[in-house]
Amino acid sequence: MSNLVIVDYEVGNISSLTNALLKLKIDHIVTDKIKKIEAANIIILPGVGSFDKAMSMIKKKNILRSLEKCKNQNKKIIGICVGMQILATLGYENKITKGLNFIEGNVKKINKSKNYRLPIMNWYEVKSNKKDDLKINNKIFYFLHSYSFNCKNKADLFYYCNSHNTKIPAVINKGNVYGIQFHPEKSGKNGLSLLQKIITGS
Amino acid sequence: MDKLRIIPNLEIKEDFVVKGFQYEGVRKIDNPKIIAEKLYKSGADEIIFIDTVASLYKRNNLFDVIDYASKNIFIPVTVGGGIKNLKDIYKLLRAGADKVCINTHGIKNKQLIKDASREFGSQCIVLFVQSKFIEQEYFCLTDNSRENSGLKVIDWIKEAEQLGVGEILLSSVDRDGSNQGYDRKLIQKACSIVKVPLIPHGGCGSLNDILELIKENKSLNAFSSSSFIYELNYDVKKIKNYLRKKKINIRYE
Numbered sequence A: 001m002s003n004l005v006i007v008d009y010e011v012g013n014i015s016s017l018t019n020a021l022l023k024l025k026i027d028h029i030v031t032d033k034i035k036k037i038e039a040a041n042i043i044i045l046p047g048v049g050s051f052d053k054a055m056s057m058i059k060k061k062n063i064l065r066s067l068e069k070c071k072n073q074n075k076k077i078i079g080i081c082v083g084m085q086i087l088a089t090l091g092y093e094n095k096i097t098k099g100l101n102f103i104e105g106n107v108k109k110i111n112k113s114k115n116y117r118l119p120i121m122n123w124y125e126v127k128s129n130k131k132d133d134l135k136i137n138n139k140i141f142y143f144l145h146s147y148s149f150n151c152k153n154k155a156d157l158f159y160y161c162n163s164h165n166t167k168i169p170a171v172i173n174k175g176n177v178y179g180i181q182f183h184p185e186k187s188g189k190n191g192l193s194l195l196q197k198i199i200t201g202s
Numbered sequence B: 001m002d003k004l005r006i007i008p009n010l011e012i013k014e015d016f017v018v019k020g021f022q023y024e025g026v027r028k029i030d031n032p033k034i035i036a037e038k039l040y041k042s043g044a045d046e047i048i049f050i051d052t053v054a055s056l057y058k059r060n061n062l063f064d065v066i067d068y069a070s071k072n073i074f075i076p077v078t079v080g081g082g083i084k085n086l087k088d089i090y091k092l093l094r095a096g097a098d099k100v101c102i103n104t105h106g107i108k109n110k111q112l113i114k115d116a117s118r119e120f121g122s123q124c125i126v127l128f129v130q131s132k133f134i135e136q137e138y139f140c141l142t143d144n145s146r147e148n149s150g151l152k153v154i155d156w157i158k159e160a161e162q163l164g165v166g167e168i169l170l171s172s173v174d175r176d177g178s179n180q181g182y183d184r185k186l187i188q189k190a191c192s193i194v195k196v197p198l199i200p201h202g203g204c205g206s207l208n209d210i211l212e213l214i215k216e217n218k219s220l221n222a223f224s225s226s227s228f229i230y231e232l233n234y235d236v237k238k239i240k241n242y243l244r245k246k247k248i249n250i251r252y253e
Helices: A015-023 A034-039 A051-060 A064-072 A188-200 B032-041 B063-072 B086-095 B104-108 B110-120 B153-163 B184-193 B207-216 B227-231 B236-245
Strands: A004-007 A029-031 A042-045 A076-080 A105-109 A120-125 A140-145 A147-151 A157-163 A166-174 A177-180 B005-013 B016-021 B024-030 B047-051 B077-080 B099-102 B125-134 B137-142 B147-152 B167-172 B198-201 B222-225
Touching: A004 A015, A004 A034, A015 A188, A015 B063, A029 A034, A034 A064, A042 A064, A051 A064, A064 A076, A076 A188, A120 A157, A120 A166, A120 B005, A140 A157, A140 A166, A140 A188, A147 A166, A177 A188, B005 B032, B005 B198, B005 B236, B016 B032, B024 B032, B032 B047, B032 B063, B047 B063, B063 B077, B063 B086, B077 B125, B086 B099, B086 B110, B099 B104, B099 B110, B104 B110, B104 B137, B110 B125, B110 B153, B125 B153, B137 B153, B147 B153, B153 B167, B153 B184, B167 B184, B184 B198, B184 B207, B207 B222, B207 B236, B222 B227
Parallel strands: A004 A029, A004 A042, A042 A076, A076 A177, B005 B047, B005 B222, B047 B077, B077 B099, B099 B125, B125 B167, B167 B198, B198 B222
Antiparallel strands: A105 A147, A120 A140, A157 A166, A166 A177, B005 B016, B016 B024, B125 B137, B137 B147
16 A cells, blocks of 8 residues: 555646656555545645645545644645645635645745746756755756745745746745645656655655 | 747647648658657757647547656646647646647637636646738638638737736747748747747747847747757757857756
8 A cells, every 4th residue: 555645636737747756666646535645654735726726626625634634743745836835824826815834924926027927937946045955956947837935934945946036935844844846747857856855765 | 047948849640740831741750759758858848749630630639649758758748739628628637738738729719718727727828829921910820720810919919818828839830841940020029028938939940040039039938949850850959059058048957
């Protein structure tokens, strides 16, 4: 029985992520079942759709409490893209929506600036904000988003990238909760190595 | 400045990547899976697959290619051709596409663009524009460039942005397959009004064509090509080596 679950909110592209894990030979299941989520040791919230849509699906499927339980049991939780954003206290996409509040902060639209377009759809080098524990300092990853996570506590910002004349949070971390703004499953070899590292710790 | 994305654009007919001149008289190039894998390994930043006969046969035939790509190619994949409703988009995304690009049915039913952007997020809805210069104006063609919609390119880009598209693939039918260089007038015009990322396509015939395009349009962070990349034997690295020497910011690893 696998102890890694990918939570299925029924929208968007999950197969890229499952195929990346297959490539890495990491066992996993894709599920929206409460029992399976609660039995897992590692929970991945994948990057699909919008903040409000993701939260409404989580509520509709009655898995909000399961996720909170996993967090309180100090299980590893990894959010990717929108899955990272919903770790926040509040989201401002389409309408103001309460998030999981696993890492304090809010998710707002990135300010427009000259010669930069939104959505962000590009490859950026990430920079370490503290220790380079994930060994990805200066490595390049693929970002695809218009909203960004503003951490309330600066200590929760793990890596960032520079774009739109600002620092865009790339990886956030608090305890055993990790949020990845970019798409490791779409970032070539660098992305695959990071998934391996963050899931297995090696 | 942002990095410049190099995005090969593979037009597919039945089981082959094909290339024509002004989207007509196509010749077979090779198997899409083989080409895609070579492009991934040589440093392509994204890949676009377009089923060129999907509108005609009323279905997208690329599921096999998408499935292969999502298992072997870990960069973003955009898929287009014959997408007519939200269910089509859902199926393509579920199969492993990261973005979808829409032309014909977005023009025939503008609500599709609006609903799709809302449902799946702007970031995965790409507007595909096939531009043709007719009587001193750029018009949008549909049905793989067989029909003139009567919509002006600039008007449609503005409207589609309002409807919620997250990116625009702007192809010049006049230059397609010609190797005469990008339609610089068209691209400059589009760049001056567009607010989302724009991917110019059509006509690239040399490394210098790319450089000129980038120097003229500071806001560009991507370009697309098909025949020129086939001529280079799918070796995207040759383009990257050149651009790097010219101090253009690209992904290089």
